[in-house]
Amino acid sequence: MSTEQPAPQRAAVLKGLGTWLPRRAVSNEELSARLDTSDEWIRSRTGIRQRFWAEPGTATSDLAVEAGARALKSAGATGADAVVLATTTPDHPCPATAPAVAARLGLGTVPAFDVSAVCAGFVYATATAAGLITAGIAERVLVIGAETYSSILNPEDRTTSVIFGDGAGAVVLEAGGADEPGALLGFDLGSDGSHPDLITVPAGGSRQRLSDTEPDPADAYFRMQGKPVFTHAVTRMGQSSTALLEKIGWEKESVDRFVGHQANVRILHSLADLLGIDRERAVVNLDRVGNTSAASIPLALGDAVADGRITAGDRVVLSAFGGGLAWGSTALVWPDITTA
Numbered sequence: 001m002s003t004e005q006p007a008p009q010r011a012a013v014l015k016g017l018g019t020w021l022p023r024r025a026v027s028n029e030e031l032s033a034r035l036d037t038s039d040e041w042i043r044s045r046t047g048i049r050q051r052f053w054a055e056p057g058t059a060t061s062d063l064a065v066e067a068g069a070r071a072l073k074s075a076g077a078t079g080a081d082a083v084v085l086a087t088t089t090p091d092h093p094c095p096a097t098a099p100a101v102a103a104r105l106g107l108g109t110v111p112a113f114d115v116s117a118v119c120a121g122f123v124y125a126t127a128t129a130a131g132l133i134t135a136g137i138a139e140r141v142l143v144i145g146a147e148t149y150s151s152i153l154n155p156e157d158r159t160t161s162v163i164f165g166d167g168a169g170a171v172v173l174e175a176g177g178a179d180e181p182g183a184l185l186g187f188d189l190g191s192d193g194s195h196p197d198l199i200t201v202p203a204g205g206s207r208q209r210l211s212d213t214e215p216d217p218a219d220a221y222f223r224m225q226g227k228p229v230f231t232h233a234v235t236r237m238g239q240s241s242t243a244l245l246e247k248i249g250w251e252k253e254s255v256d257r258f259v260g261h262q263a264n265v266r267i268l269h270s271l272a273d274l275l276g277i278d279r280e281r282a283v284v285n286l287d288r289v290g291n292t293s294a295a296s297i298p299l300a301l302g303d304a305v306a307d308g309r310i311t312a313g314d315r316v317v318l319s320a321f322g323g324g325l326a327w328g329s330t331a332l333v334w335p336d337i338t339t340a
């Protein structure tokens with residue numbers, strides 16, 4: 001009879017976290033001066049009081065490089081075997097943004113590619129990176145969520161302009177054991193393509209070409225049908241995080257922090273109620289940064305770690321939802337790391 005312990009299952013372990021925001025904060029008052037809206041409406045309907053917008057000339061890769069460099073520094077790493085970048089606002093429709101980011105970070109000729117899952121992008125990119133690691137294809141992967149939503153917002157559309165912001169967040173995942181703090185313990189991912197028009201940029205792809213004879217300039221901007229999206233967001237993130245908890249064997253009450261996609265404080269509170277956890281356990285930073293889509297979860301993690309809402313040993317659930325529709329959740333015991 002052997003007394004040897006079986007080796008822990010290979011897992012992707014979070015080793016570093018970095019974030020970056022453009023310098024320019026845009027207040028509700030600034031938007032109210034040019035749009036038919038008010039600070040009161042925006043705060044009471046969404047919880048947002050400001051967002052950050054990049055200056056024209058700043059692209060998604062510029063934000064991604066800053067966050068990626070900080071995540072590598074936080075992990076004490078100088079290199080990575082792959083870069084997975086989640087974004088809805090790539091520098092160009094073609095090529096992907098990740099190779100340029102990898103090159104600018106001095107990572108050489110590593111595989112680098114974009115993941116497109118709108119606001120669920122960061123969880124999808126994390127799952128993709130975890131797959132590369134558990135399959136033995138990579139030892140260390142840089143995962144970035146970065147957005148320059150200000151580049152696709154219709155300046156005349158109050159329903160979207162007040163909600164979305166720019167920013168970037170990144171994590172470093174390394175091969176380790178499933179029993180280590182920071183190990184991603186499982187994933188629940190899903191999509192429902194039967195509602196493609198709820199969140200869309202209608203033109204600029206192959207369905208509605210920019211070369212159409214009479215293009216409507218408004219079709220090149222982002223659009224969202226807020227009310228039905230709200231309902232889908234609560235339902236899908238609720239189902240996804242519940243399914244994940246069942247999969248990994250965590251009781252709902254044992255969750256210390258729920259880091260949901262930062263779209264609307266009312267969504268986050270509804271989710272906390274649905275999961276039966278105190279609303280205080282739902283991390284909120286959308287008041288400061290707005291909805292930053294694929295950057296939302298790492299930016300929320302960055303703020304929560306910085307102000308002590310998340311500390312080493314906390315049981316943390318991440319859950320995101322966005323256009324597609326697409327959603328996903330993962331969970332980890334928070335590791336003892338210093339963020340940058």
Ligand code: COA
Pocket residue numbers: 036037038041042045046119158159162163199225226227229230233263264267291321322323
């Ligand atoms: N300022 C003032 N009024 C506004 C406004 C604004 N910025 N935006 C919309 N309104 C108006 C609407 O025109 C509507 O007016 P009407 O009743 O005269 O038609 C009214 O406010 C209510 O609009 P509605 O869209 O029903 O508001 P809402 O309570 O659903 O809030 C959102 C809108 C977008 C904040 C909310 O639906 C939401 O957060 N949706 C989910 C977003 C999300 O989860 N995204 C995740 C994926 S990115």
